[in-house]
Amino acid sequence: MPERIFNFSPGPATLPYEVLQQAAADVVNYADRGIGVIEMSHRSKEFIAITEQAEARLRRLLGVPEDYHVLFLQGGASTQFAMVPMNLLGAGKKATYLNTGTWSNKAIKEAKLFGEVEIAYSSQEENFDHVPGNTDYTVDPASEYLYFVSNNTIFGTQFHEFPEPTVPLVCDMSSDILSRPIDVSRFGVIFAGAQKNMGPAGVTVVIIRNDLLDRTPDNVPTMFRYKTHADKGSMFNTPPCFAIHVVGLVCKWLEEQGGVAAIAEQNEKKAALIYEAIDSSDFYRGHARPESRSRMNVTFNLPTPELEAEFVAAAAAEGLDGLKGHRSVGGIRASIYNAFPLEGVEKLVEFMRRFQQAHG
Ligand SMILES: *Cc1c(COP(=O)(O)O)cnc(C)c1O
DSSP states (O other): OOOOOEEOOSSSOOOOHHHHHHHHHHHHOGGGSSSOGGGSOTTSHHHHHHHHHHHHHHHHHHTOOTTEEEEEESSHHHHHHHHHHHHHOOTTOEEEEEEOSHHHHHHHHHHTTTSEEEEEEEOGGGTTOOOOOTTSOOOOTTOSOEEEESEETTTTEEOSSOOOOSSOEEEEOTTTTTSSOOOGGGOSEEEEETTTTTSSTTOEEEEEEGGGGGOOOTTSOGGGOHHHHHHTTTOSSOOOHHHHHHHHHHHHHHHHTTHHHHHHHHHHHHHHHHHHHHHTOSSOEESSOGGGBOSSEEEEEOSSHHHHHHHHHHHHHTTEEOOBOOTTTOSEEEEOOTTSOHHHHHHHHHHHHHHHHHHO
16 A cells, blocks of 8 residues: 555545555456446446445445335435425425534525425534434424434534434435444435545435335426436436445445444544543643534644644644644544544544644
8 A cells, every 4th residue: 555644534535545446446447347437338237236236235234124215316415405305395394404513504595495494403502512412302293304414524513312203304414324323214314425434526325215205296307306216226317427336335345344333333432532632631622512522523623723723734744634624613623434544543643642742
């Protein structure tokens, strides 16, 4: 393996080196067929097999029940902010949202275009430093669905207890899908852009319970109807072929790591190392409340913005890249998805100790 930096980018994010190597080889010559994976027909038997394999691996890893479709769509997670209410809401109908950060805020804005939106909980006043527990809000049983974001990438908070499925749960899992075991049968819709924890940018995975495919109002255009893609195995039009292939390779890698339960243990261990470094100092201050802390994105501040800028630059000079926090929190954000190595976390923690000694 050549010298690689430790890439803490929130997304697109670091991928397993062996996946990158395989993907690179497959671009030029897929499975010794004398044709690259990005130049073959999406209707070819080779590519249909790639898609079926990727879907089968995803289903195995997450334990997706039979009565759910798995779709590979384009438009990013942001298109799902509109597609969810386009398909599941409508005039005179209502949906409930938990507002826990930038991404839920954006989804709320889109939903309001299609129906009534009730915000059952918001942590906006505390700059989204936590997510609610199940007793902190109520959901109108007449609501079409309850929408939430399982991991708030920007603020570094994460649901460790999912809402009760009294109405269909719709969850944006863009930044923590495949990072821990979940019970898919509790959800109506799960969606995730691939580029954080699952592959490259360009494909969005949607896992949808079959009974939700038939609620779409008649005036929704063909490409924006979930059923269009469900009926055609994500091949209604040209799918994002290369991105799907790489998602398949990442899923294969994850199976080799022992699956989501095994990776969840690793993720817990990695996050704990950084949180310990934060908690054992009065120099670093975590943004998220302890009970809401994310295992994917660790956010923290230093005493001054000047020190934060110095920290980011000095870390980058040592090959610890992409640590600058989002402007809405400032400070530092260490994104440590499945493929981020423990060694990089240990290096960061060691760097934090040294930086504190020099500046604290
Ligand atoms: C990155 C992110 C998005 C936006 O994804 P795009 O694919 O860029 O549209 C949405 N939700 C969450 C939780 C994210 O982390």
